[in-house]
Structures are given as structure tokens and as C-alpha cells.
Amino acid sequence: MSLFDLHGRVAVVSGAASGLGRATSLALAEHGASLLLADLNSEGVQKTADDIFRMGKKAVALTCNVSDPLQIRQLFERLDAEFGRIDFLGNIAGEGILEKPELITLEQVQEVFQNLVFGRFCMCQEAGRRMLAAGRGSIVNIGSLASTTALGRGHIAYSMAMGAVVQMTRELSTEWAARGVRVNAILPAQVVNPSLEKRMAADPSIQAKWLSGIPCGRLGKPDDIKGLAVLLASDASSWITGALIPMDGGNMAVNAGGTIGVKSI
Numbered sequence: 001m002s003l004f005d006l007h008g009r010v011a012v013v014s015g016a017a018s019g020l021g022r023a024t025s026l027a028l029a030e031h032g033a034s035l036l037l038a039d040l041n042s043e044g045v046q047k048t049a050d051d052i053f054r055m056g057k058k059a060v061a062l063t064c065n066v067s068d069p070l071q072i073r074q075l076f077e078r079l080d081a082e083f084g085r086i087d088f089l090g091n092i093a094g095e096g097i098l099e100k101p102e103l104i105t106l107e108q109v110q111e112v113f114q115n116l117v118f119g120r121f122c123m124c125q126e127a128g129r130r131m132l133a134a135g136r137g138s139i140v141n142i143g144s145l146a147s148t149t150a151l152g153r154g155h156i157a158y159s160m161a162m163g164a165v166v167q168m169t170r171e172l173s174t175e176w177a178a179r180g181v182r183v184n185a186i187l188p189a190q191v192v193n194p195s196l197e198k199r200m201a202a203d204p205s206i207q208a209k210w211l212s213g214i215p216c217g218r219l220g221k222p223d224d225i226k227g228l229a230v231l232l233a234s235d236a237s238s239w240i241t242g243a244l245i246p247m248d249g250g251n252m253a254v255n256a257g258g259t260i261g262v263k264s265i
């Protein structure tokens with residue numbers, strides 16, 4: 001039996017229509033898991049479910065706004081009805097808003113916190129209650145470079161919220177570790193997605209700037225999360241909790257602490 005085997009396990013993944021959420025979902029299914037997939041994008045999340053179904057695994061696609069506590073509770077009711085258990089939560093979806101600190105409105109800051117902090121906390125709480133009752137489970141929250149270092153360029157609300165995501169991860173892992181529930185965070189650097197593509201199209205110099213902070217010499221691809229997702233969902237990581245794991249081509253190693261002259265954004 002492989003350390004990374006996920007047969008018989010059930011995972012919930014948000015943001016499953018695209019990018020990191022889709023890659024995580026496919027990787028977990030490839031290792032045997034069944035999935036409940038959530039996304040705002042109905043067509044995209046159904047496509048991920050269909051791809052998993054073709055692998056011979058069960059996948060239920062749900063159109064769901066994971067910034068809305070009511071919809072999150074409905075998601076978990078559906079999970080209880082369809083699967084009756086949860087072994088892994090990939091807490092991935094969540095939008096930011098870029099705006100200069102002197103211009104951003106308080107409502108926009110609140111919206112970003114609703115997306116990245118309160119929605120994700122609600123997901124952790126719903127998953128955590130079920131995992132604690134079962135005495136086992138693993139949660140992964142997606143943070144960012146912005147969880148641990150300042151980025152500038154209008155990232156004020158995103159950075160404040162991503163900082164909260166790592167503290168949430170540390171507090172939950174501390175509270176729940178002795179009861180069998182692990183909580184970790186993955187902190188990606190720039191992974192190509194539709195919003196990064198838009199920013200690269202608008203500012204042709206930005207890609208070179210990002211690359212100057214990535215010793216590996218390339219931007220991330222969604223598939224870069226696959227190995228970490230399987231590791232953290234599986235028994236191979238049974239003594240890893242409260243960890244903030246960079247997925248960044250070496251960015252944090254050169255840039256942690258805001259090293260002057262190695263600005264990566």
C-alpha cells in the first residue's frame with residue numbers, strides 16, 4: 001500500500017473549475033480520492049467532475065460561492081448526504097482586489113476579508129467539526145507570498161487577508177493537532193492564471209520583474225501543486241501540521257523579510 005494512497009478518502013476542493021483547485025482535484029482523484037467540487041463557475045466545475053468521473057472516481061460538482069456562509073453550510077449538507085465523511089479540505093478559492101492603500105474603500109477591504117478569511121474560516125469550521133468527530137482529517141489553506149512579505153502595487157487588502165490566513169492555519173493546527181486534524185498552508189508565488197495573464201498583457205515588463213524573484217527561472221503552473229496536495233492529503237504527511245509551505249521556485253529563500261533589491265512583483 002502506497003503512503004500516498006487516497007482510495008476510500010473523500011475530499012472537498014473549492015475553486016475546482018480552474019488553476020490550483022482543478023489541479024488539486026485531479027491529483028487527488030488520480031491517487032484514489034472521491035471528490036465534492038465547489039466553484040462559482042458551473043460549467044468549469046462540471047468539466048473537472050466529468051474528467052474525474054472518466055478516471056473511474058466519484059465526483060460531485062456544486063455551483064457554490066464559498067464567500068457566503070449560507071452556501072458553505074449547504075455545501076456541507078450535500079457532502080453529508082452524498083458521501084457521509086470528509087478526509088481532506090482544499091480551501092483554495094478566494095478573490096482579492098488590487099487598489100492603492102490611500103484609495104481602497106473599507107467595503108473593498110471587507111469584501112477581500114469575506115473572500116479570503118471569513119469564507120475560508122467557515123469552510124475550515126464546517127470541515128473541522130466533522131473531522132474532529134471522526135478523529136482524523138487534513139486541511140490545506142492556500143496562502144501566498146503575500147502571507148509573509150509585503151508586495152506593494154495595490155496588494156494591501158490581499159496581503160492583510162493572506163497574513164490572516166497563515167495565522168488561522170497556525171491557530172487551527174494548534175487547537176486540533178492532538179485530536180487528529182492537521183491544518184497546513186501552501187504559499188504560492190506567481191502561478192499563471194487568467195488574472196496574471198491579464199496583468200502580463202497590460203504591463204509587458206511585469207513578467208521579468210516576477211521572474212527576477214524566482215531562482216527556478218520560470219513562473220508556476222497549476223500542476224506544480226499536485227505533489228504537495230497529494231502529500232498533505234495522505235498519511236505520508238501524518239506528522240506535518242501548522243506548516244507554511246512555499247511553492248515558489250525559491251522566491252521565499254531569496255526574498256523573505258523583504259530583501260531590498262530582490263523585489264519579486
Ligand SMILES: NC(=O)c1ccc[n+]([C@@H]2O[C@H](COP(=O)([O-])OP(=O)(O)OC[C@H]3O[C@@H](n4cnc5c(N)ncnc54)[C@H](O)[C@@H]3O)[C@@H](O)[C@H]2O)c1
Pocket residue numbers: 014015016017018019020021038039040041044064065066067092093094095096115142143144145187188189190191192193194195196
Ligand atoms: N496564481 C497565483 O499566482 C497565486 C499565488 C498565490 C495565491 N493564489 C491564490 O490561490 C487561489 C486560487 O488561485 P488560482 O491561480 O487557482 O486562480 P484561478 O483564477 O485559476 O481559479 C480560481 C477559481 O476559483 C473560483 N472562485 C473564485 N471565487 C470563488 C468563490 N467565492 N466561490 C467559489 N469559487 C470561486 C473561480 O471561479 C475559479 O474557478 C486564490 O485565492 C489566489 O489568490 C494564487
